[in-house]
Amino acid sequence: MQTIIEPFRIKSVEPIHFNTPEQRDQILKKADYNPFLIKAKDVIIDLLTDSGTSAMSSNQWAAMMQGDESYAGSESFFRFESTIQKITGLPIVIPTHQGRAAEKILFSILGGKGKYFISNTLFDTTRANIEFSGAEGIDLICDEGKHPSIPAPFKGNMNLVSMEQCILDKGPKQIPLCILTITNNSGGGQPVSMENIRGVKQICRKYGIPLFIDACRFAENAYFIKLREQGYQQRSIPNIVHEIFGYADGCTMSAKKDAFANIGGFLAMHDESLAQQCRNLLIMTEGFPTYGGLAGRDLEAIATGLEEVMEEHYLQYRIRSTEYLTNKLIDAGVPVMQPAGGHAVYLDAKAFLPQIPINQYPGQALVGALYLHGGIRSVEIGSLMFGKYDHDHQLIPAALELVRLAIPRRVYTQSHIDYVAEVIIEVFQHRDKIKGLKIVEEAPTLRHFTAKLKPVSL
Numbered sequence: 001m002q003t004i005i006e007p008f009r010i011k012s013v014e015p016i017h018f019n020t021p022e023q024r025d026q027i028l029k030k031a032d033y034n035p036f037l038i039k040a041k042d043v044i045i046d047l048l049t050d051s052g053t054s055a056m057s058s059n060q061w062a063a064m065m066q067g068d069e070s071y072a073g074s075e076s077f078f079r080f081e082s083t084i085q086k087i088t089g090l091p092i093v094i095p096t097h098q099g100r101a102a103e104k105i106l107f108s109i110l111g112g113k114g115k116y117f118i119s120n121t122l123f124d125t126t127r128a129n130i131e132f133s134g135a136e137g138i139d140l141i142c143d144e145g146k147h148p149s150i151p152a153p154f155k156g157n158m159n160l161v162s163m164e165q166c167i168l169d170k171g172p173k174q175i176p177l178c179i180l181t182i183t184n185n186s187g188g189g190q191p192v193s194m195e196n197i198r199g200v201k202q203i204c205r206k207y208g209i210p211l212f213i214d215a216c217r218f219a220e221n222a223y224f225i226k227l228r229e230q231g232y233q234q235r236s237i238p239n240i241v242h243e244i245f246g247y248a249d250g251c252t253m254s255a256k257k258d259a260f261a262n263i264g265g266f267l268a269m270h271d272e273s274l275a276q277q278c279r280n281l282l283i284m285t286e287g288f289p290t291y292g293g294l295a296g297r298d299l300e301a302i303a304t305g306l307e308e309v310m311e312e313h314y315l316q317y318r319i320r321s322t323e324y325l326t327n328k329l330i331d332a333g334v335p336v337m338q339p340a341g342g343h344a345v346y347l348d349a350k351a352f353l354p355q356i357p358i359n360q361y362p363g364q365a366l367v368g369a370l371y372l373h374g375g376i377r378s379v380e381i382g383s384l385m386f387g388k389y390d391h392d393h394q395l396i397p398a399a400l401e402l403v404r405l406a407i408p409r410r411v412y413t414q415s416h417i418d419y420v421a422e423v424i425i426e427v428f429q430h431r432d433k434i435k436g437l438k439i440v441e442e443a444p445t446l447r448h449f450t451a452k453l454k455p456v457s458l
Helices: 021-030 058-064 075-088 099-110 124-132 160-170 194-207 218-228 237-246 272-285 296-308 312-331 362-374 414-429
Strands: 092-096 116-119 136-139 177-181 211-214 250-254 265-269 344-348 379-381 402-406 437-441 452-455
Touching: 021 362, 058 296, 075 092, 075 237, 075 265, 075 296, 092 099, 092 272, 099 124, 099 250, 099 265, 099 272, 116 160, 124 136, 160 194, 177 194, 194 211, 194 237, 218 237, 218 312, 265 272, 312 344, 312 414, 362 379, 362 402, 362 414, 362 437
Parallel strands: 116 136, 116 177, 177 211, 211 250
Antiparallel strands: 092 265, 250 265, 344 402, 379 402, 437 452
């Protein structure tokens, strides 16, 4: 059968407020052409992020009623802890209010000037927390991941040759951590193979470098391994997940992704000495180690969500629905990241808008066009998000110019996705009318969240 059927029934609904292109034109101007500055009520289909925007299940809502709000020793924490220990095999679990808080704690301790963190690809807050410590993040994506239009099964992989060469160039003692992002968000939501995870671990072990996994979308990555990697078709998702984490010395996670939660995250690891340092900083910035900035009800929702996300019927639906949208766009000639990623569809803005130079941010221009035409909010993952300046204040562009349409879990139906496809295709058919943008105000870090832009023609 070709029809994608959602593996759930809808029990509660939220209204969508519609507006006109003329109204959206004014909204976009008022938001200085930055989707982060648009009010949620003015968005028809919100694909800005899949972080904290998913729909919780009836079991998660029921679990929240069991939340123990004790400051110390909460029963909800112990359920949260035991669930993560069972899934990952990592014995030490430290809750945080979200993933970037876990990153902030970890890199504040391990980072510093002269240090380097190597990765397949770091996402925005990860890189920002590394750089804030004075250290440098280095992306070492595999060659296949550099070409959006050429399909390959595991385009999120680390380039193992480049990884080892980087270690030799920088020196193992200057690299406190290797971070493997699964799935590779900045690289188009592409998965990492188990073979590559093993290879990364072997190199890390050789040079005495701990391996941490950025585990925001661990279940989606595990399902891709089951689908695409030889020898895993008959393995269960929990079994594959356990093997993935078996190669790790620790992980960070935003529970706002694959745990279906609206808030929350955690650090998990083997190293008790590092954990004690993390707990000390946690107490100063987040809260006591048995709540870490979260309410007991949030701990309960996360524990339930972590179990639900590994259900294969859900994962089959999740991956197929993203693939469905990707294939509709490919059939219409729209340049997209191929094959489909797990949590999002990525448009190749450089190929979509070849008339716009990189220093006029084609990805951000495309984001604006999608909102103007159909009320769809998306996000640029390109030179606005990851670009740097040289000593002459000239733009050093990002490796890829992408627009991400991140699909919240269990929120939109197939008819919503069909609408998204129609809007993108119509924008593509009139792409020659889209103009570039220039920055008029920006912050020194994570500028894409608050930057103000305007069309170059004005």
